[in-house]
Amino acid sequence: MTGGMISLKIRNSQQRNLIAGIMKDNYDHPTADEIYELSRIKEPAISRGTVYRNLNQLVEMGEISKLTMPVGPDHFDCREQNHYHFLCRKCHKVFDTPLEYDDSLNVAPGSMEGFRIEGHRLLLVGLCPQCAGIEKNN
Structure with a gap:
């Protein structure tokens, strides 16, 4: 029984390494489904659940960030x-x-006494150049 558990851990590590490799230097901010599709190219038998689990593990390990x-x-x-997103x-x-990351926002103002800020995120929302062009032409 122990042998089965070891091979499962090795397999999970291989799958996690596959997903980490896909994410490495991928600046397109893919979704879990996009990562799943890319994973299937190299490992056709990989399940969607395995990809989701490994993505969450990589987030917990601090190797990647999840953008909700x-x-x-x-x-x-x-x-x-640290950086901001659109x-x-x-x-x-x-x-x-x-935009340059503003570290000064990580210091709690006097009105927030007792709070400890550990970081911040800024998400700008609007239309990308391609979608803005489509709306302009309609």
């Missing part, structure tokens, strides 16, 4: 440094912004 969106599915990000309200794509 106000509309549409969650996206995943491989960039380690969400297109029409196509639901997520983009990195060129």
Whole structure:
């Protein structure tokens, strides 16, 4: 029975490595379903549940970030440094912004005495250039 558990751990590590490899240097902020489709190219037998589980493990391990969106599915990000995002309200794509991260927002103002800020996120919402062009032409 122990042998089965070891092979399961090895398999999970291989699957997690596959997913981590897909995420490495992927700045397109893919959704879990997009990562699942990319995973199936290299490992056709991989299940959607396995991909979701491993994505959550990679998030817990701090190797990737999960971006919860106000509309549409969650996206995943491989960039380690703090930065801000833009969400297109029409196509639901997520983009990195060129805005400089403002560390001063991580200091609680006097009116928030007792609070400890550990970080912040900024999500700009609007239309990407492609969707703005489509709306303009309609």
